[in-house]
Amino acid sequence: MADPGDLRCQEFVELVTEYLEDALPPAERARFQAHLDYCDACIIYIEEIRLTIRALGHLSEDQIGPAARDRLLAEFRDWKRAPNFAPTS
Numbered sequence: 001m002a003d004p005g006d007l008r009c010q011e012f013v014e015l016v017t018e019y020l021e022d023a024l025p026p027a028e029r030a031r032f033q034a035h036l037d038y039c040d041a042c043i044i045y046i047e048e049i050r051l052t053i054r055a056l057g058h059l060s061e062d063q064i065g066p067a068a069r070d071r072l073l074a075e076f077r078d079w080k081r082a083p084n085f086a087p088t089s
Contacts, residue, residue, distance in 0.1 A: 007035040012042050016049055 007015075012035050018024045019032050036043055061069070 007031045009035075009039065009042055012039070013045065016046060020046075020049065020053070 015024060015032055024032060
């Protein structure tokens with residue numbers, strides 16, 4: 001069994017896309033899921049990502065104008081660079 005303390009929230013955030021796309025190797029997936037067993041903040045975070053995907057996932061790239069796309073990408077980059085972008089640890 002994976003050690004839940006083995007994965008910090010920042011790494012969790014970095015791996016969330018691969019997890020949702022079922023692209024993590026089995027050992028990484030086990031670490032990721034073990035983290036979810038005890039971290040309420042990351043449970044909330046991944047649910048917010050899932051809700052966002054459900055709400056916006058139907059949009060194709062050509063349905064989003066270049067300016068809106070650039071702004072969204074800039075917001076995401078800025079958010080990820082923020083000192084407290086990871087849920088808790």
